[in-house]
Amino acid sequence: MHREDIYKEAGIDAQIYAIGKAAEDALSERFRRIDETAEYNQIKVLHAFHEARVSEACLNGTTGYGYNDVGRDALEEVYARCFHTEAALVRPLIACGTHALAITLHGNLRPGDELLSITGKPYDTLEEVIGIRPSAGSLAEYGVTYREVKLLPDGSFDFEGIRAAVNPKTRLVAIQRSKGYETRRTLSVSEIGEAVRFVKSIREDLIVMVDNCYGEFVEREEPSDQGADLIVGSLIKNPGGGLAPSGGYICGTRAAVERASYRMTCPGLGAEIGPTLSMNRAFLQGFFMAPVVTASALKAAIFASLIYGRLGFPVLPKAEEERHDIIEAITLGSPEAVCAFCRGIQQGAPVDAHVTPEPWDMPGYSDKVIMAAGAFTMGSSIELSADGPLVPPYNVYFQGGLTWPSAKYGILKSLAALKEAGIACNWSQFQVE
Numbered sequence: 001m002h003r004e005d006i007y008k009e010a011g012i013d014a015q016i017y018a019i020g021k022a023a024e025d026a027l028s029e030r031f032r033r034i035d036e037t038a039e040y041n042q043i044k045v046l047h048a049f050h051e052a053r054v055s056e057a058c059l060n061g062t063t064g065y066g067y068n069d070v071g072r073d074a075l076e077e078v079y080a081r082c083f084h085t086e087a088a089l090v091r092p093l094i095a096c097g098t099h100a101l102a103i104t105l106h107g108n109l110r111p112g113d114e115l116l117s118i119t120g121k122p123y124d125t126l127e128e129v130i131g132i133r134p135s136a137g138s139l140a141e142y143g144v145t146y147r148e149v150k151l152l153p154d155g156s157f158d159f160e161g162i163r164a165a166v167n168p169k170t171r172l173v174a175i176q177r178s179k180g181y182e183t184r185r186t187l188s189v190s191e192i193g194e195a196v197r198f199v200k201s202i203r204e205d206l207i208v209m210v211d212n213c214y215g216e217f218v219e220r221e222e223p224s225d226q227g228a229d230l231i232v233g234s235l236i237k238n239p240g241g242g243l244a245p246s247g248g249y250i251c252g253t254r255a256a257v258e259r260a261s262y263r264m265t266c267p268g269l270g271a272e273i274g275p276t277l278s279m280n281r282a283f284l285q286g287f288f289m290a291p292v293v294t295a296s297a298l299k300a301a302i303f304a305s306l307i308y309g310r311l312g313f314p315v316l317p318k319a320e321e322e323r324h325d326i327i328e329a330i331t332l333g334s335p336e337a338v339c340a341f342c343r344g345i346q347q348g349a350p351v352d353a354h355v356t357p358e359p360w361d362m363p364g365y366s367d368k369v370i371m372a373a374g375a376f377t378m379g380s381s382i383e384l385s386a387d388g389p390l391v392p393p394y395n396v397y398f399q400g401g402l403t404w405p406s407a408k409y410g411i412l413k414s415l416a417a418l419k420e421a422g423i424a425c426n427w428s429q430f431q432v433e
C-alpha cells in the first residue's frame with residue numbers, strides 16, 4: 001500500500017494528495033530545521049526532568065490542602081530549570097492563560113502603580129483584567145493605572161515612545177510575544193530581549209512580564225533567557241503538549257513569583273497550598289511532549305501558509321518567513337470559503353469529525369463567528385483548530401496539530417472542502433502529474 005491509498009480511503013483525492021506532497025517536498029529543508037529545534041528543546045526538557053529528579057511518586061497527586069505534594073514541587077522545578085528562572089507556579093488551580101496573567105498582574109501591582117504595555121493593545125480578555133473595558137475587580141478599580149505604547153508600523157518596539165511613557169509610577173512593563181488575533185507580526189525572543197534591556201536601562205527596578213502564550217518551544221530560548229522577570233502562559237497551548245486538560249504557568253524571579261502566589265491562593269498561604277488532584281502525570285507528560293507537539297503545530301502552520309498562499313489567498317505569516325508562534329491567518333475573502341475551510345478542519349479532527357460547524361453569535365463578539373475544533377481538551381488550541389469572524393476580509397485563524405500527519409490531513413481536508421464548495425482557487429499553481 002502507498003501513502004496515497006490510505007488518503008484516498010479517508011477522502012483525499014489524487015489532486016489534493018499531490019498538492020500536499022508538492023508542498024511537503026518544498027518545505028523539507030524548513031521542516032528539518034524545525035525538527036532540530038524540537039530536538040534541542042526536547043533535550044532541554046529532559047535535562048530539567050533529570051535535574052529535578054522526577055520519580056514515579058511525582059506522578060501521583062494530592063487532595064485537600066495539597067501539602068507536601070512532591071509531584072507539584074518537581075513539576076515546578078522542571079519548568080523553572082527548563083526556562084532558567086528562579087521559581088515557577090504550574091497549577092491546575094490556574095484556570096487558563098488569562099487567569100495566569102491576571103494573577104501575575106494583581107500580585108505584582110499595588111494601588112498607585114502604573115502598568116505599561118509596550119506592545120500596544122493587549123490580548124482581548126486582558127482588557128477587563130486591566131479595566132480598559134470597565135469590569136468589576138479590574139486593576140483600575142484598585143487604583144492601578146494603565147498606559148500603552150503601540151508598536152511601530154513595521155511591528156518593532158517604539159523605543160523613544162517607551163522612554164517617554166515610563167514615569168515614577170510605572171511598576172510593571174508588559175510585552176505580548178504572539179500577535180494573538182491582531183494583524184501584526186509576532187516578536188522574536190531576541191527582539192524581546194532587546195526591549196527588556198532597554199526597559200531595564202531606563203529603570204532597573206521595573207518588572208518586565210512577557211505574555212508567552214503560543215510562543216513556548218518555537219525557538220530555542222524563551223524571553224526569560226533574555227532577562228524578562230516573568231513569563232506567563234496557558235497549559236492548553238504549547239507547554240501542555242496536548243495532554244494537560246487545564247492549567248497555567250507563571251515562571252520568573254523568586255520575588256515576583258511569590259507575590260503572584262499570594263493572589264493565586266491568598267496572602268499567607270501562597271504556593272504552599274493547592275492540591276494537584278490527579279493532574280501531575282498529565283502536566284509532566286505534556287511538558288515532556290511539548291517540544292515535539294509544538295513542532296507539529298509549526299509545520300502545520302507553515303504547510304497551510306505555503307498551500308493557501310500559492311492558491312492565491314493572502315496569508316500571515318508567509319510560508320518563507322521566520323516564525324515565532326504557531327498561529328496562521330488566512331484571508332479567504334468570502335463567508336462561503338471561511339465556512340468550507342472550517343468544515344474541512346473539523347472533518348480532519350479526531351473527535352467530533354462528523355459534526356458540521358455553523359456560524360453563531362458568540363458572547364463578546366459583534367459578528368457571527370465560526371469555529372472548528374474536534375479536540376480531546378475543550379478549547380485547546382495546541383490541537384488542530386480554526387476560527388473566523390464572518391466579517392470582511394473573511395480571515396480564518398488557524399493553529400495547532402498534535403501530530404504532524406494528523407495536522408497535514410486536516411489541512412488537506414480543508415482543501416477538499418474548498419474544492420467541493422467550488423471556491424475559486426489557483427489550483428494550477430501546483431504542478432500535479
Ligand SMILES: *Cc1c(COP(=O)(O)O)cnc(C)c1O
Pocket residue numbers: 096097098099123125176178179180211213214234
Ligand atoms: C491564548 C492567549 C491568552 C490567554 O488566553 P486564555 O484563553 O485565557 O488561555 C493571552 N494572550 C495571548 C497572546 C494568547 O494567545
